[in-house]
Amino acid sequence: MKIFLLFFIVTMFAILQSSFFIHFPIYGLVPNLLLALVLIYNLLEDFKRVEGFYIAVFAGFWVDVFSTMPIGTYVVSFLFLAYLLKRILRRYVEFTVS
């Protein structure tokens, strides 16, 4: 159920990104909402959880659908990014539990 909810949220972000926010560039650039979502979710999520990977796959998939790149290009990139973030968090960042 949670996976479907995540897919729905990512889909909404993707649609908004490619049709609505595309009209509002900041200094000529449109912020990549999906990339931001992948980064923030994976940064804030407990590194033992896997939802961040699902988000990366869904976000990558939608970016691929709306781009001219072959399907899989952004999926692999986002997945790699999520993996890298989790690895860095696990190895170098420690959270104190009070």
Added chain:
Amino acid sequence: MYRKKTRVKNLWIISLILFLFIALNIFTPFSNITKNTFLLITSPVQRILFERGGRLQRTIEMFREAEKVEEEISKLRRENIRLSSRLAMQGEVKEENKALRDALDLDLGEEKEKVFVEVIGKDISRHHLVIRHEKEIKEGDLAISPEGAFVGVISKTYEDFSNVKLITSKKSSFEAKVQNEDSPIGMLKGESGKNLFLDLLPKDKKIEKGDAVVTLPHGSVGVKGIYIGSIQEIIQSDAEAFVQAKVEPGFDARYANFLFVLRK
């Protein structure tokens, strides 16, 4: 032991996903069908959001540039009169040309078929528009605005959707002609923003601000006389062998809800 098992499981899932996507790309039609299907599902919502976004953006811009509006209106009025007189003159010339062609028994040539398409969004790089069409179009066909200005070239087609590579994209470059007595030809390149850059213009030919830039019958475009934009700024340097010019495109992607595709 449990941790090792989870790691192996995750590795399997990731490998499976990667394998699936690689397989999707090997069987390209399947990849195209996937894109087409998902675009078809989202297009009704996208179309509404694209239109609303454009409207909101124009309203914000209107408030921001309220002072300039009056000046712009009078400029447009003058431009309108100038264009109307030019159009009237062209009508006369057209009639003369037709009469001459009839007299010489020359073929007038068939007009290119236009396909009506709907803009539903832009890709993440903002170099491509995503359009929806009901009739079949092919890669390499030309997209023009309802006013007749050149928008871009169809770069990728699916069953119901296509991508249009905008002329303002950095990846876009083709030969274009400045429409004046000297008719200088240069290389038109996209600047990734709103403007275009016309390079390699001969120094001995006359170019003026406001001159129209049009397409040529040869090269990657292959259709002559489509209006691209007008010269905004001429960049001349003694050190350079050629003249360069900034071109303001006649098409603004923000106002594009509908386009026409010229089938080659």
